[in-house]
Amino acid sequence: MSSVLTLWQKSSSLPVVGPVLGTRLFSFAFSQKAPYFATIRPRFTEIRPNRAELVIPKRRGVHNHLGTVHAIALCNGLEAAMGALAEASIPGDRRWIPKGMEVSYTAKATSDITCVAETDPGQWTGDDPDVPVRVRGVRDDGTVVVEGVIRLWVTPKPPRG
Template identity: 45%
Template structure:
């Protein structure tokens, strides 16, 4: 595990009553834009993250389904936090691109499941693809995303 602040906060808060809710609010305090979808972290570990989004009026489009950009938001949030805790403290990351496929209407609350195959060592870094599946309450994949994370060594100092 990376031992970074996000990882430490997750390990400290997630087992507590309301801890996952509090952790989710703290992440949105640090990155306010994600607060618009009111995400909730359910799983966060190296190589995997799961974030839920409740279907509510604020995330709906004109036909009453979850808006495509709301789905992209939870996909990026799940991928980014998973990447953050997967890296050693010697490395950093930034999203470099996202490819998205909308497969079905998102008519229920959703879960973003981000996964990435961890290399044995990060070395000089490079492109690291993170796969994200957005699933509805029935487990049907309504959106898929591949988010390319650019990983590089932190500069000394």
């Protein structure tokens, strides 16, 4: 099991501080690993193989000129969700790197946004190194505001030596 998935499982079930504070601590720690993610203050709500979910709080720091969540903040959230999914899903003998992102903005992001990343189990074990991760951002009312694909390049880890 990956270190990200292990840390998520431990932090989201901490008996002393509870799951809410534990998941907040995880979200903070995840953002420190890749500091740019901290700009959106992600709040992870689910991480498991082939699925990750987080919330981008709607606040002034992520607004555009319209007062909605900025398109690049949305992409940042999608990429953070994808990264957590990839770490939770990839077999131990493989590595990944993002190689592209294609998104469509479908509605105004006028509330907190839930960013979801999903894959299918077989995508991680096949011979094709191109792994498309389906991503979407959803408003509180269920409206999809951004959707697309983040393409990963998944290859065997080089032998240690």
